[in-house]
Amino acid sequence: MFSVDPNGPAAPPPRRPPVWVGAAVATGVVLLVLIGVWVYSAGSDPLGTDRAVGPSTTATTTTIEGRSLPTAPPATTGRPAGDGSGAVFTTCRDIAQKFPLGPRTCTIVSPSGLSGTERLPVVVLLHGANTTPADVIATGGWAAAVSRDRFIVAAPQGLFSSWNAGDCCLLAHSAQIDDAGFVDQVIGQLVARPDVDPARVYLVGESNGGMMVYRSLCTTEHPIAGAASVEGTSVSNCPPRAPVPLLHVHGRDDVTIPYRGGPSAVPLVVGANFVPVEQSLAQFASGEGCAEPPAQSTTGSATIRVWSGCRGGVEVRLASVAGVGHSWPRSPAYDTTAEILRFFGLAHA
Numbered sequence: 001m002f003s004v005d006p007n008g009p010a011a012p013p014p015r016r017p018p019v020w021v022g023a024a025v026a027t028g029v030v031l032l033v034l035i036g037v038w039v040y041s042a043g044s045d046p047l048g049t050d051r052a053v054g055p056s057t058t059a060t061t062t063t064i065e066g067r068s069l070p071t072a073p074p075a076t077t078g079r080p081a082g083d084g085s086g087a088v089f090t091t092c093r094d095i096a097q098k099f100p101l102g103p104r105t106c107t108i109v110s111p112s113g114l115s116g117t118e119r120l121p122v123v124v125l126l127h128g129a130n131t132t133p134a135d136v137i138a139t140g141g142w143a144a145a146v147s148r149d150r151f152i153v154a155a156p157q158g159l160f161s162s163w164n165a166g167d168c169c170l171l172a173h174s175a176q177i178d179d180a181g182f183v184d185q186v187i188g189q190l191v192a193r194p195d196v197d198p199a200r201v202y203l204v205g206e207s208n209g210g211m212m213v214y215r216s217l218c219t220t221e222h223p224i225a226g227a228a229s230v231e232g233t234s235v236s237n238c239p240p241r242a243p244v245p246l247l248h249v250h251g252r253d254d255v256t257i258p259y260r261g262g263p264s265a266v267p268l269v270v271g272a273n274f275v276p277v278e279q280s281l282a283q284f285a286s287g288e289g290c291a292e293p294p295a296q297s298t299t300g301s302a303t304i305r306v307w308s309g310c311r312g313g314v315e316v317r318l319a320s321v322a323g324v325g326h327s328w329p330r331s332p333a334y335d336t337t338a339e340i341l342r343f344f345g346l347a348h349a
Contacts, residue, residue, distance in 0.1 A: 086112045086147035092154065092189060106156035106186055107133040109146050114195055121200035121225075121346055122190050124183065125155040126209030128231075129162045129169050136206050139328045140337045149341060149348045152196060156186050158209075165211035166236035168272045179212060180219040187222045202344050203227040206328060207257065210248075211235050214284075217244055228340045231326050233257055234280050235272070239287040243312035246284065247343045249302075249336050250277050251324030259320060278318065281305070285316040294318075300333030317343065 092106040114120075127136040133155030137143060142153050160171035164179045172179060191198035202225055205213035210232015217227055218238035228247040231254060250257075255265040261276035275283075285294070291309035294316075298304065301323060307316040319339065321329045329336045341347040 087143040088112050089143075092156075092186065104157065104159065104182055106154050107137070109137060109143055109153040109155070110195070111147050111150045111152075116194070118195060119197040120195055121151040121202065121344070122196045123151060123153050123202045123204055123344075123346075124187060124190070125153050126163060126183075126203070126205035126212050127155065127158065127161075128207030128209050131161060131206075133157055136209065139206070139330075141330065142337065145337055145341060149346050151346050152190075154186060154190055156183065158212075163205075163208050163212035165208060165215045165232075166234075168211060168235045169208045180215055183212065183216045184220045184222065187220060191222060199223065200225050202346075204230070204340060205232055206230045207232055207326065217241065217246075226344045228343065230328055230336055230340075231257055233274055233277060234284065235274075240284075243288050243310055243314045245314040245316070245343065246288075247317045247319065247340060248277070248281055249319045249321065249329065249334075249339070251327060251329065252320050252322050253324060254326045256326035277320070278305070281307075281316060281318045285310065288312075288314060288316060290316055301331070302329075302334045 088110045090108045090110070092108060111120075123142075125133070125136055125140075125142065127133055137153065137155055142155075145151075146153055158172055158179065159177050160175070162169055162172040164172040164175075164177045167173070187201055190196050191201060201222060203213045203216055204227070205211070207230070210229035211234070213227050213229045213232060214234040215236035215238070217224060217240040218236060220241070223242070224244050226245040226247075228249070230249045231251065232248075233250075250259050252259045257264060257274055257277075259277050261274050261279065263273050274280075282292075282294075285307035286292075288307075289309075289311040290307035292307070294305040294307045296303065296305050299319070302319040302321045305318040305320075310316060319334065321334050338347065
């Protein structure tokens with residue numbers, strides 16, 4: 001005979017959600033916290049606390065290809081914009097990107113009076129974390145340099161105002177944004193322009209953007225004629241695809257990306273433990289087959305180390321600037337923008 005449970009059939013055990021649900025929730029919480037931190041700090045630069053502050057300027061607009069575009073960078077952060085005399089500001093056309101947040105754009109700065117047959121060098125300029133293309137254009141005085149030396153600047157905007165340069169930094173890294181692919185698309189769009197010389201494409205970046213320069217050198221399929229990193233460092237752990245001349249500028253008093261290496265003094269640079277800058281440049285030079293030890297000299301407040309005898313006849317140069325923290329040095333003793341242009345062979349004076 002069968003016995004009957006007077007309390008009825010036993011209730012089935014409660015179902016636990018799949019493991020992936022918990023992981024997704026945890027990831028979402030982390031991203032929300034990071035977004036909150038980013039929004040809270042918007043308008044500041046967690047990787048750049050030493051910048052000079054100057055008067056703001058008012059942007060004007062002009063109509064180009066049926067669109068109203070700025071002819072001067074919006075100085076929303078009060079940083080010096082430079083006079084920009086003769087420079088023309090436009091935007092890249094939308095760049096398709098396989099990412100749910102949609103197309104991405106960049107700012108183009110060109111000299112006025114371009115002829116239909118003139119092909120100019122182009123500098124791809126990458127901003128620092130939590131800043132904008134307008135900020136880095138203003139900080140380096142790039143609009144005036146474009147007019148004086150006749151080249152083009154293309155300054156892309158990073159998603160979440162940061163770049164996924166490898167093991168750093170902020171939301172772009174946390175969300176694993178394909179910034180390497182994006183920068184490559186920007187370069188591809190630029191070299192297709194009739195006013196750009198595809199043999200003279202240069203990469204320049206500040207702070208997190210300087211880190212992105214190093215990553216781009218080992219990922220882009222396009223030839224790079226020269227590169228410069230200002231207050232950035234390599235966090236991508238990969239060598240350049242081809243020998244490329246490199247200038248690295250770093251303040252010896254930098255505690256955000258410490259010149260002597262180690263953890264950052266900025267809490268938002270979570271988990272980063274930087275290699276000493278001199279060691280990082282020596283590794284880069286070794287990857288380019290350069291001779292050791294580097295030659296050393298002094299220019300103003302900067303100590304210059306130069307690795308030569310590299311593959312392809314390129315040169316690797318480190319300028320460590322005394323008395324400078326995490327900033328873009330632009331003093332009479334060492335003018336970073338001028339030195340970059342001289343290193344690239346773009347300075348006319």
